[in-house]
Amino acid sequence: MPDLTADLAGIRSPNPFWLASGPPTNSEYQIARAFDAGWGGAVWKTVGEPIVNVSSRYSSLDIGTRRMMGFNNIELITDRTVEDNLREVASIKRRYPDHAVIVSLMVEPKRETWHEFVKMSEDTGADGLELNFGCPHGMSERGMGSSVGQVPEYTKMITSWVKEVARTPVIVKLTPNITDITFAARAAYEGGADAVSLINTINSITGIDLDTFVPRPAVAGKSSHGGYCGPAVKPIALHMVSAIAADEGAPIPISGIGGIERWDDAAEFILLGASNVQVCTAAMHYGFRIVEELRSGLSTWMEEKGFETLDDFRGRSVNAVTDWGNLDLSYKIVASIDWKKCINCKLCYIACEDGAHQSIELVRRRGEMIPSIKQDDCVGCNLCSLVCPVDDCIHMVERDPGRGDTWKSRVSAGKA
Template identity: 40%
Template structure:
């Protein structure tokens, strides 16, 4: 699909001061825009942060130095491995995103940016944890009331460009969010593309902070509004676009289909689940508590994985049935091990995002994720992620079908049950009794 005409980068601005550029089809955009790499300080030597308790592999430029190939191509963009920093605190600025690339992450999604960060005012404390009752060191749930990036938009754009100059072969994804304003979305897209980002992720899913401005989940839950905004973005963008879906909705496939029908290349799911972490029984105040008060936030970490897997399964099935598998899917929700990630890929995910897991364990976690997925692949003789992506989807069906399958299995078992003892042989039914114990 050809995009409407816009002017070249650095060219004339229109009356609103926005750059207009000629648009090309997304397939025509070069995979990498920066020919010269500015080498930064050599990364520190990698190590297994779990001290031998989990598999580990060294990762150089995003590629494990040994074991099966983990690279994948998603919407024409090559990832050295499928593990992506999810939008949030681990992608707040140049320094932390650089750390992610140095440790080996296949891609980084920056914390969501908007044109006017002056409206973003965070509070602290803004996190609350749920710990295991049997092991108080184990975090099983995490709530945040954090907003999108509060850093100046111009500063973030400078850092995007710097990252792409230094890491031209690594995937940088811009998470973007705006109000219901076509001009604002178009300017946001144009400015980010000038910095060389590879993919857009549209934040239609943040469950807190800005619903009164019809942003985040408030937009993602309104299919009519979503359709219009996705249309604006699809017309303006020259690079692949993913829509990040909210789980705070009855049927996640409804907005998912709207976004894909508008022309977007893929979906990401899930964002956090609206939650209240708990109430302090001494003070009677909810957590996290700011000056005695709180507000519902977004729930993440390993406790949400079963919910995330169900939502991902629904979206992957929809993509397979309605788009013949021609749309991409990035899975998010409670991933802390390679086994977690493998489950998402078995349900059809092309990439797997991690945010809270990095906040708990640190950026070197990617080396363990890679090694653990490689162990799975070796066990099953898989040579690439394509060999097993979506392999578990065919095993989902309706409850009615499960009843039918069980009944048929019981009938087959009954027919082949055979005789329990020699006393059960009869003269009249001798041949049938014999047949009931034959295996072929």
């Protein structure tokens, strides 16, 4: 059996699956249930001066029959007292000494207040701290959350205040509501952070009620922009994780977050450099039991690939992401339709005709007009294979393996 033990900046956990800070990590009761179900760690729902939440708080983007493809919330940090939270953190850590228990913190931007909260949090015996510089609503208006994460100078300054007193590893949680995530990661690194975690939620409005004209979630006839997460945000999170993993200016361990609900999502984050992963929306949607599939799926895949530990494949895909200018212009693929599988819906034909390169024609075969690829015209864009509703019906076939003819090489040869 592969070893799933994970290590993020010295914080060890029996597996790489942590619950992200949020509603599933709001109490000892929940985290005990999660650890019993098999989660390797948990980041406590962000602790700070207690706030008052609104009702309602959540909305979602549903696509077809798929519920909560994207999830949006206007919830703030914990509404429980600091004392209640930290007493329960200490109790959980005593009950589950081998699991990772992290205290997430968000407090006013004052050095003494940060020092006080860091000390109180570490007195619980927690394994580390996560600084929430990411939440995009409610707290940002008060000079906290993403209003810190969006300004590299503040990120660096508050991280360094925390590092003045912290004895446990400090993880800085980054906001994706920023143009280039590497600036934020560098600021955290320069402030002394031991790791970064990303992504927190993305500014969003998920939709409007067309009878009341009020966006969801509605609070007494008004709404507010919220934080977007769930499966829809995974591609954005993967890109940001890969950008940091490839950045020599911030060589720092990464905890990957954003849209993870299956084992293969987690494998992708680790391939792009994450040391572990965190999950929020999927646990809210399906419950703690999903960790069984996360663990067994990852383990089976690692066994198939011959990987014994997470380090055997961590970061393997980082170098496969490059600038567009390094891509081979002479590499060529074309589409090929398996007529035995084709149900003749003609979606590929209409997509190529109206939306791409007019490289599919309709030809008569056994009395029917069916789609056929014009191979000399096909540019290999993938669109037909993406719209085809039948698995493995349209394949992309290699025609030219490429000769290293990139845009950058053309520029340096004066041929661009």
